[in-house]
Amino acid sequence: MKIAVIGIGQSLRGDDAAGLDAIRKWQEKYPKTANRPEVRVVASELPGLALIDLLDDMDAAVIVDAVKSSAKPGIIHRTSPDELSAFTPDAKSAHGWGVAETLHLGRELYPTLKKLPIRLIGIETEQVAMGAGLSQNVAQAMPELCCTIEDEVQIFLGK
Amino acid sequence: MKTIEVPALARVEGEGGLYIGLENGKAVEIRLDIYEPPRFFEGFLHGRFLQEVPDITARICGICPVAYQMSSVFALENALGIKITPQVRMLRRLMYCGEYIESHALHIYMLQAPDLLGKESAFEVAAIAPDVVKNALRLKKIGNAILSAIGGRSVHPVNVCVGGFYQWPDSQPLKKLLPDLEWGLQTSIDCVKWAMTLPYPDLEIDYEFVALHHPDEYGVVEGEVWSSKGRKLSIKDYEKGYIEEHVKRSNALHSHTVDGSTYLVGPLARLNLNHEQLLPAAQKALKDSNLKLPLKNPYKSLIARAIELVQFYEEAIQLVKSYKPEGPAHVELKLKTGEGAGATEAPRGLLYHRYKIDDNGLVTFAKITPPTAQNLPRIEADLFALAPKIIKMPEAEATLTAEHLVRSYDPCISCATHFLKLKVEEKGK
Numbered sequence: 244m245k246i247a248v249i250g251i252g253q254s255l256r257g258d259d260a261a262g263l264d265a266i267r268k269w270q271e272k273y274p275k276t277a278n279r280p281e282v283r284v285v286a287s288e289l290p291g292l293a294l295i296d297l298l299d300d301m302d303a304a305v306i307v308d309a310v311k312s313s314a315k316p317g318i319i320h321r322t323s324p325d326e327l328s329a330f331t332p333d334a335k336s337a338h339g340w341g342v343a344e345t346l347h348l349g350r351e352l353y354p355t356l357k358k359l360p361i362r363l364i365g366i367e368t369e370q371v372a373m374g375a376g377l378s379q380n381v382a383q384a385m386p387e388l389c390c391t392i393e394d395e396v397q398i399f400l401g402k
Numbered sequence: 403m404k405t406i407e408v409p410a411l412a413r414v415e416g417e418g419g420l421y422i423g424l425e426n427g428k429a430v431e432i433r434l435d436i437y438e439p440p441r442f443f444e445g446f447l448h449g450r451f452l453q454e455v456p457d458i459t460a461r462i463c464g465i466c467p468v469a470y471q472m473s474s475v476f477a478l479e480n481a482l483g484i485k486i487t488p489q490v491r492m493l494r495r496l497m498y499c500g501e502y503i504e505s506h507a508l509h510i511y512m513l514q515a516p517d518l519l520g521k522e523s524a525f526e527v528a529a530i531a532p533d534v535v536k537n538a539l540r541l542k543k544i545g546n547a548i549l550s551a552i553g554g555r556s557v558h559p560v561n562v563c564v565g566g567f568y569q570w571p572d573s574q575p576l577k578k579l580l581p582d583l584e585w586g587l588q589t590s591i592d593c594v595k596w597a598m599t600l601p602y603p604d605l606e607i608d609y610e611f612v613a614l615h616h617p618d619e620y621g622v623v624e625g626e627v628w629s630s631k632g633r634k635l636s637i638k639d640y641e642k643g644y645i646e647e648h649v650k651r652s653n654a655l656h657s658h659t660v661d662g663s664t665y666l667v668g669p670l671a672r673l674n675l676n677h678e679q680l681l682p683a684a685q686k687a688l689k690d691s692n693l694k695l696p697l698k699n700p701y702k703s704l705i706a707r708a709i710e711l712v713q714f715y716e717e718a719i720q721l722v723k724s725y726k727p728e729g730p731a732h733v734e735l736k737l738k739t740g741e742g743a744g745a746t747e748a749p750r751g752l753l754y755h756r757y758k759i760d761d762n763g764l765v766t767f768a769k770i771t772p773p774t775a776q777n778l779p780r781i782e783a784d785l786f787a788l789a790p791k792i793i794k795m796p797e798a799e800a801t802l803t804a805e806h807l808v809r810s811y812d813p814c815i816s817c818a819t820h821f822l823k824l825k826v827e828e829k830g831k
Contacts, residue, residue: 255446255461289464292508296543344525351528352536373442 246399247304248277248392249297250286251342257375258316258368261388262307263288264377265366269389276396294342295349295356303360303399307392308342309381310365317380319391320365324350362395364388420808422785429789432782434808447768452478452735452759456562459755459770465508468501468549469748470770471562472623473755478564480638481742481759484733490566491623492721496576497552497559498622498746499718503545503586505749506669506707506714509812510593511538514704517806518600537589541711544582548718551575566732576722583719587683590711594687597708602701603803607784609698610663611671612644612776614747620679620713621672622747628675629665630696637745640754646771657776664780667751667773668811669706670697681720684713700784701810707749737763748773750812774813781811 250266253259263286270277270284277284285297298304310320324346342363350357366388369378377385423431443462447455459474460467472494479486486494511534512524521527528535552571553559561567609630614637616625627635627643635643644665646655659665674696677688688709697706743756751773758767784807792800 253461253464255458288461291464292512292539292542293504293546295539296546348525348528348535351525352532352539374446 244281244399244402245300245302246282246396247297247301248282248284248396249290249294249304249306251288251290251294251306251308253288253371256373257371258366258378258381259309259371261309261366261368261377261381261385265307265364265385265388265392268385269392272389273393276393276400279400281400282396290345292345292348294345295353298349298356298359298361301359303362303402305362305364305392305395305399306342307364307366307388309368309371311368314367315380316367316369316378317384318367319384319388320363320367321391321395322363322365324361324363360399362398364391364395420785420804422789422804424789424793429786429793432785432789434778434782434785444768444770447757447765450765452481452564452757452763452765455757455765455768456564457560460559460562462770462772465505466501466748466750467559468497468553468562469746469753471559472498472746473744473748473753473770474757475562475564475744476623476746477742477744477755477757478759479742480744481740481757482564482735482738483740484565484735486566486733487729489726489728490732493552493567493571493725494562494623495619496718496721496725497549497562499714499721500545500548500552502710502714502749503548503718504542505545505812506711507538507541507545509749510597510704510707510711511535511541513812514806514809515600517802517809518602518701518704540582541586541589541593544579544586547579547582548576551579563732565735566730568731570727570731573725573727576725580719580722583715583722587712587715587719590708590715591683591687593711594691594705594708597705598691598693600704602699602704603806605700605784605788605807606698607700607787609670609780610659610665611674611696612665612667612752613671613675614745614752615675616679618679620681620684620717621676624746627745627752629659630671630675633659637754638743640743640745641756644754644771644776646775655771655775656779657771658779664783665776666780667776668703669710669749669751670700670703671751672747673697673706673709680709680713681716683716684709687712700807703810703812707812735763737761741767750774751776774811777811777813781808781813 250262252262254263266286366381366384369380421433422429447458455474455478456471459470462470516523516527519527549559553561611630613628614621614625615628627637627640633643643660644657645660646657649656677695739761741758745752745754753773754771756769757765760766785804788807792803
């Protein structure tokens with residue numbers, strides 16, 4: 244069982260760094276899980292279509308990213324790619340390749356990716372201004388976010 | 403008054419706004435608006451130690467981080483009066499090959515091809531031609547693999563430093579890429595043939611092309627800044643020929659020549675000015691295509707990218723085969739007060755950086771001129787040229803033709819902008 248744990252974000256854009264920060268904090272808090280040989284941890288800034296490559300040869304994946312819906316900042320969403328429409332921007336407004344678009348394309352093209360179990364953990368952002376750090380609501384949600392990552396990884400490890 | 407709004411212009415990196423004002427059937431105003439806070443990075447670099455600069459500037463763009471690293475290290479090395487070793491230079495070119503490959507494969511197949519194939523998105527292309535999209539993703543993946551092998555990771559590589567590299571990458575992971583690179587070379591030759599079959603809109607513009615030129619190689623790092631109008635400047639004199647101006651309505655700076663003219667940077671400019679320096683397989687692909695240079699149709703920059711895809715696969719093979727790390731991976735720095743400029747050819751065009759540093763190696767001034775800022779006035783001028791044609795079209799077709807033109811530039815608006823919305827307004831209605 245090979246599990247990819249992938250944090251996505253932009254380090255200089257406020258809450259958009261949440262996925263990257265969460266992965267690093269989870270590694271520090273749960274080193275026993277993060278250091279297991281079957282677990283591959285990746286902090287990836289703007290992978291775009293290369294997200295498909297990060298899922299190569301994996302049996303499961305947990306992806307952590309900042310999201311924007313109408314929920315309160317700091318709220319944690321747990322979902323799977325099939326339920327992604329809530330976080331998919333209008334297909335026409337896809338600037339670059341977001342997680343939703345990339346997974347959609349990858350699953351269209353590659354049968355193995357279509358079968359790959361993926362859990363998505365999204366944290367609701369407040370601001371993504373350049374140069375800003377995490378907002379208070381998002382920073383306060385970090386411990387819970389780490390627990391959520393651990394929980395999702397453990398579910399896969401237990402299978 | 404008639405208004406068409408599209409939520410955002412799809413398939414460009416970043417977001418901005420396109421406004422076309424029509425009056426009595428003529429385009430009276432065309433603006434490519436930019437909303438992102440400008441020049442954040444130039445301010446962010448103040449007071450930073452010079453070795454932090456390549457890692458920070460890499461974050462300006464997720465598609466071409468290497469370009470931002472390369473222009474910054476060459477500029478800072480010039481500020482310190484450092485000369486890098488030939489081996490470091492070769493490895494930097496190899497990194498650049500990786501970036502060109504991943505960026506061009508993305509643009510050719512995923513961003514512009516849907517327009518030429520009459521499809522709304524790469525998803526639709528994938529539905530009718532899955533193998534084409536799979537090839538595109540594999541071409542791109544190989545580019546990323548080069549970056550990972552040298553830079554530790556493909557997006558925002560971490561091994562580049564002022565003076566060279568923090569450490570020599572192992573040669574084995576690079577040599578292992580050779581079969582993939584050979585496949586990529588063949589596939590990119592086929593890509594040129596395929597690109598020649600696509601239906602490009604008619605539009606010929608008498609551009610002033612500007613690109614780096616190097617007598618011994620396809621201009622990417624170092625060389626002179628050449629213009630098709632005959633202007634030849636050293637990189638340090640770039641600002642004597644090309645000026646950036648703040649445009650009130652826009653957060654991005656717009657560039658023009660000292661004579662006040664617009665100019666074009668990017669694949670068309672490089673191919674037109676530097677085709678004699680292409681490697682043999684790329685030369686042959688160009689010859690077999692029967693293209694007449696200079697290529698003046700902005701939509702056909704896709705073909706120029708395809709020929710460059712051949713060039714950079716071919717060069718990557720040569721550089722990987724000859725890679726033998728020896729000696730120190732970087733030159734030791736002796737800090738001193740200084741000022742230096744650097745320019746390299748990002749996939750989207752000339753990228754110029756200039757820095758001032760103090761005797762502790764801290765940045766006191768930073769200037770970054772991205773390719774898209776240089777092309778913005780040119781894109782607007784192209785849209786004016788296109789206007790008589792699109793005015794006669796139904797709204798949807800007019801919108802698409804204008805969007806396609808902007809996309810053909812592969813504008814990396816995230817270097818300088820956010821949110822691209824298309825708005826066509828019929829004044830007086």
